[in-house]
Amino acid sequence: MKTHYDVLIFGAGPAGTAVAYGLAGKKSVLVIEDDLFGGTCPNRGCDPKKMLYSAVQTRDRVSRMQGSGLKNVPQIDWPDLMAFKRAYTSQIPAGTRKGLVSAGVETYHGRAKLVDQHQVQLADHTTISADNVVLATGRQPQLPDIPGRSLLKTSNDFLDLDALPKHITFIGAGLVAMELANIASQAGADVDIIHHNDQPLKAFPKPLVDLLVQEMIDDGITFHFDQNVAAVSQSGADYEITTDKETLTSDYVVAAIGRTANVADLQLTKAGVKTDRQGILVDDYLRTSVDGIYAVGDVVAKPQPKLTPVASFEGRYVADSIMGRVTQPIQYPVIPHILFGTTEIGQAGVSYQEALAHPDQYRISSLDLTHWYTYNRVKDNAARAILIRSTKSGRLVGFAGLSAIGEQLLNLLTTVLNLKLTNNQIQHMIFAYPSVASDLQYLV
Numbered sequence: 001m002k003t004h005y006d007v008l009i010f011g012a013g014p015a016g017t018a019v020a021y022g023l024a025g026k027k028s029v030l031v032i033e034d035d036l037f038g039g040t041c042p043n044r045g046c047d048p049k050k051m052l053y054s055a056v057q058t059r060d061r062v063s064r065m066q067g068s069g070l071k072n073v074p075q076i077d078w079p080d081l082m083a084f085k086r087a088y089t090s091q092i093p094a095g096t097r098k099g100l101v102s103a104g105v106e107t108y109h110g111r112a113k114l115v116d117q118h119q120v121q122l123a124d125h126t127t128i129s130a131d132n133v134v135l136a137t138g139r140q141p142q143l144p145d146i147p148g149r150s151l152l153k154t155s156n157d158f159l160d161l162d163a164l165p166k167h168i169t170f171i172g173a174g175l176v177a178m179e180l181a182n183i184a185s186q187a188g189a190d191v192d193i194i195h196h197n198d199q200p201l202k203a204f205p206k207p208l209v210d211l212l213v214q215e216m217i218d219d220g221i222t223f224h225f226d227q228n229v230a231a232v233s234q235s236g237a238d239y240e241i242t243t244d245k246e247t248l249t250s251d252y253v254v255a256a257i258g259r260t261a262n263v264a265d266l267q268l269t270k271a272g273v274k275t276d277r278q279g280i281l282v283d284d285y286l287r288t289s290v291d292g293i294y295a296v297g298d299v300v301a302k303p304q305p306k307l308t309p310v311a312s313f314e315g316r317y318v319a320d321s322i323m324g325r326v327t328q329p330i331q332y333p334v335i336p337h338i339l340f341g342t343t344e345i346g347q348a349g350v351s352y353q354e355a356l357a358h359p360d361q362y363r364i365s366s367l368d369l370t371h372w373y374t375y376n377r378v379k380d381n382a383a384r385a386i387l388i389r390s391t392k393s394g395r396l397v398g399f400a401g402l403s404a405i406g407e408q409l410l411n412l413l414t415t416v417l418n419l420k421l422t423n424n425q426i427q428h429m430i431f432a433y434p435s436v437a438s439d440l441q442y443l444v
């Protein structure tokens with residue numbers, strides 16, 4: 001290992017590795033990771049979750065076709081499904097590290113902390129220095145400050161469960177809770193969700209969320225709205241969850257009330273890097289309060305959704321910046337945001353809430369898609385679209401949708417929004433028919 005690098009990167013998740021690959025072969029780079037190379041997304045986030053959804057969504061498609069050509073709904077074999085997931089995740093840390101090393105990036109596995117603006121101390125007390133430091137340390141699950149918090153599990157535990165507990169309770173009704181509750185319920189567990197207000201998934205349109213909640217109730221999930229969890233205790237193999245309204249028992253309790261930025265171990269104050277409760281403070285160039293130190297990805301306090309493609313986008317931007325190729329503040333493209341599931345909610349562009357607040361600027365139209373051929377064919381009984389147009393130009397500027405096959409339309413419309421395509425331009429294109437894409441000429 002050298003004693004000086006051009007760039008030191010803390011964190012080998014999507015954000016940190018994007019910075020490293022952007023600089024590989026051009027600068028001397030050291031990536032420091034104190035846990036799993038690859039970070040949250042491929043080890044304990046997006047990717048393992050969607051491995052579980054491979055079986056869960058297939059089962060759901062089969063169950064929708066009962067009486068329409070298919071008989072018998074298959075059971076999910078949790079240990080088999082977990083083995084399928086582990087066959088993927090077990091390769092990630094070594095594979096990620098090998099990829100970095102092959103690209104010419106040096107790696108260090110262990111704890112490190114900032115000593116000042118340019119110096120970092122490793123676990124064995126050696127000190128190394130760098131011209132630039134990039135902080136890409138992500139977030140970790142937050143636990144409520146209640147008696148019994150040490151009994152609570154997190155999404156990390158759920159996504160690596162050997163056996164599926166019979167009865168699972170989630171605290172919180174954000175993206176993590178709603179997606180994992182859907183998986184658990186479809187896989188055969190009894191599921192409760194306790195939420196402190198009556199508005200799950202607050203960032204998404206309420207009319208669509210209400211429909212989703214009803215679908216989840218129909219699937220057997222029980223919601224406990226407007227309740228605050230006061231304590232969790234254990235009696236034998238059972239957990240007792242006391243809220244301000246009732247007491248529930250469960251075999252497994254998952255806290256999914258949000259995630260906090262990983263900043264505690266970095267000694268940021270020694271270098272003068274400023275933070276707030278949301279994470280590391282940056283300007284429009286992703287520069288922290290200290291010259292030469294950047295922050296990217298989930299660890300940043302920012303209004304954009306904290307997602308993998310956003311983290312990688314920021315990582316590539318900072319790599320360009322360090323290479324001296326950036327003159328403009330970061331400009332995010334339209335960011336699609338989706339809740340994966342057997343019914344998916346997605347949105348992109350101008351939000352429903354923003355459109356409601358500015359009726360002079362935006363026109364909202366809501367469509368029931370259930371009778372459209374595309375959705376009728378797969379017996380999608382909840383499919384909806386909300387289209388938001390500029391009152392001035394008539395052009396589509398925002399979209400939200402609910403559907404069992406939601407990700408396809410969301411990505412197509414994200415392209416339409418990014419390229420500012422008009423209906424006239426869509427009419428001049430030919431798509432494979434019949435498909436989600438061939439519906440575009442009727443939607444845009």
Ligand SMILES: Cc1cc2nc3c(=O)[nH]c(=O)nc-3n(C[C@H](O)[C@H](O)[C@H](O)COP(=O)(O)OP(=O)(O)OC[C@H]3O[C@@H](n4cnc5c(N)ncnc54)[C@H](O)[C@@H]3O)c2cc1C
Nearest residue numbers: 011013014015034039040041045046137138297298307308
């Ligand atoms: C259950 C779940 C499901 C998700 N599903 C999706 C999805 O479907 N789609 C999507 O786009 N996003 C999803 N996300 C979010 C996505 O995982 C994150 O947005 C993404 O991983 C952020 O990348 P990052 O590099 O900023 O942080 P991370 O991936 O968290 O990587 C940060 C890395 O820094 C390391 N680190 C922390 N502290 C230190 C330190 N002191 N020194 C060295 N290293 C350190 C960590 O160990 C970690 O490896 C999901 C998240 C969760 C939890």
Ligand SMILES: NC(=O)c1ccc[n+]([C@@H]2O[C@H](COP(=O)([O-])OP(=O)(O)OC[C@H]3O[C@@H](n4cnc5c(N)ncnc54)[C@H](O)[C@@H]3O)[C@@H](O)[C@H]2O)c1
Nearest residue numbers: 172173174175176177195196256257258259306338339340
């Ligand atoms: N499909 C995806 O893209 C995807 C999926 C999962 C996670 N993620 C990422 O991970 C992030 C974290 O997800 P999350 O679900 O942990 O956080 P979140 O912020 O999305 O949701 C947490 C929910 O818990 C509620 N809450 C807070 N304190 C509570 C309490 N004491 N009791 C009950 N409820 C409480 C909040 O009101 C909120 O609705 C997401 O914001 C997103 O960036 C993305």
